[in-house]
Amino acid sequence: MKIILTGDRPTGKLHLGHYVGSLRERVKLQNSNEFDEIYIMIADAQALTDHAGTPATVRENILNVALDYLGVGLDPNKVTLFIQSQIPALFELTAYYMNLVTVSRLERNPTVKAEIAQKNFETSIPAGFLCYPISQAADITAFDATCVPVGEDQTPMLEQTREIVRKFNDLYGNGENILVEPDIFLPTSNVCRRLPGLDGKAKMSKTLGNCIYLSDDSDTLAKKVQTMYTDPTHIKVTDPGHIEGNVVFTYLDAFCDDVATVNEMKEHYQRGGLGDVKVKKFLLNVLEETLKPIRERRKQYENDPAAVMKILQEGTIKANDKASTVLARVKKAMKINYFE
Ligand code: ATP
Ligand code: MG
Numbered sequence: 234m235k236i237i238l239t240g241d242r243p244t245g246k247l248h249l250g251h252y253v254g255s256l257r258e259r260v261k262l263q264n265s266n267e268f269d270e271i272y273i274m275i276a277d278a279q280a281l282t283d284h285a286g287t288p289a290t291v292r293e294n295i296l297n298v299a300l301d302y303l304g305v306g307l308d309p310n311k312v313t314l315f316i317q318s319q320i321p322a323l324f325e326l327t328a329y330y331m332n333l334v335t336v337s338r339l340e341r342n343p344t345v346k347a348e349i350a351q352k353n354f355e356t357s358i359p360a361g362f363l364c365y366p367i368s369q370a371a372d373i374t375a376f377d378a379t380c381v382p383v384g385e386d387q388t389p390m391l392e393q394t395r396e397i398v399r400k401f402n403d404l405y406g407n408g409e410n411i412l413v414e415p416d417i418f419l420p421t422s423n424v425c426r427r428l429p430g431l432d433g434k435a436k437m438s439k440t441l442g443n444c445i446y447l448s449d450d451s452d453t454l455a456k457k458v459q460t461m462y463t464d465p466t467h468i469k470v471t472d473p474g475h476i477e478g479n480v481v482f483t484y485l486d487a488f489c490d491d492v493a494t495v496n497e498m499k500e501h502y503q504r505g506g507l508g509d510v511k512v513k514k515f516l517l518n519v520l521e522e523t524l525k526p527i528r529e530r531r532k533q534y535e536n537d538p539a540a541v542m543k544i545l546q547e548g549t550i551k552a553n554d555k556a557s558t559v560l561a562r563v564k565k566a567m568k569i570n571y572f573e
Contacts, residue, residue, distance in 0.1 A: 234269045237268050237273075238381060243292075245294055246298070249520075250444070252523075256305045260305055263311050268380070270313070271313065272312070273302065273313065275299065277317050278317045282361040282365050296542070301447050306527075313548045314544060314548040322559065327364070329567065330371060334396075338396075342366055342389045344390065345366065345389070369394060373415050374398060374413065375555070375559050379416065380418050381416070382418040383417065385427045407566070428483070432462055461484075464479050472505055476499050488516075
């Protein structure tokens with residue numbers, strides 16, 4: 234069986250980083266018809282690990298994320314879209330897996346470490362936040378996922394999951410693999426694995442506020458492209474420019490299929506004589522071409538939120554059936570199925 238599980242936190246609308254890091258790949262995988270099952274989760278319980286005080290934000294963004302999914306072309310007839318908090322099996326699995334992981338192992342997770350610093354948790358880290366990699370292991374294994382298409386920041390989570398799977402199978406498998414070890418699926422291009430923000434920071438992220446959202450209208454998009462970080466030493470058009478760390482060129486690598494033209498522009502820019510305004514105008518056209526159909530498809534669904542919620546509800550029922558079956562298998566292996 235080939236099974237996909239992936240998802241996003243409903244902490245805001247989805248942005249171009251999500252698109253190149255994961256969404257675009259998901260749509261390709263969906264349309265490849267190579268997978269037996271595809272589960273896509275709106276991770277509201279995970280969002281609450283750092284948004285416990287603002288549950289309304291999480292609630293509101295469930296619809297936003299679902300609209301973004303449908304906008305990019307995820308097809309509810311081919312993929313199961315569901316809401317994490319409504320699947321009790323995920324929390325039971327998390328509780329059992331917590332006994333297989335040490336606190337110091339969690340503290341060593343580089344992504345979690347970076348997020349703790351970014352959120353100024355310092356010594357008051359919510360226990361749920363520290364443990365979210367364990368809950369991700371539950372999410373992935375509850376669906377027997379073999380493939381997890383995500384951005385590079387998720388690599389440590391997949392490593393943690395694989396460790397839990399191996400430990401579980403060793404302890405409780407009796408020679409059998411009760412849990413499935415998943416593979417991470419990263420975009421082939423480095424640029425897409427971690428798209429930088431508009432400001433040149435390493436990662437476009439909702440938390441950092443340096444995003445172009447999939448739902449931004451043409452005017453907002455144009456304004457954001459204008460503010461993009463380029464090369465601060467490229468002052469006069471005739472000056473030779475740098476393309477390293479120049480976000481405009483990074484985005485062209487991520488979004489423009491016409492590689493020959495982009496390479497020509499890079500050479501011209503480095504030689505001098507090509508102005509930022511021109512490159513940005515070219516990029517704006519490329520981005521508008523990508524975003525226009527997404528925006529339009531999203532709009533159609535925006536007019537019928539009840540239909541979108543129905544899609545989520547039906548998906549959640551299906552996901553719940555699957556996760557319950559896997560949980561029963563886990564409990565049997567752990568010999569905690571007393572009344573069977
Ligand atoms: P938050 O700030 O709430 O954590 P986020 O912008 O980091 O939001 P997530 O919901 O944590 O987004 O990430 C969802 C998916 O999108 C993950 O697979 C993640 O790897 C991917 N992703 C997020 N940002 C980027 C980015 N800038 N480049 C590539 N992939 C990304
Ligand atoms: Mg994140």
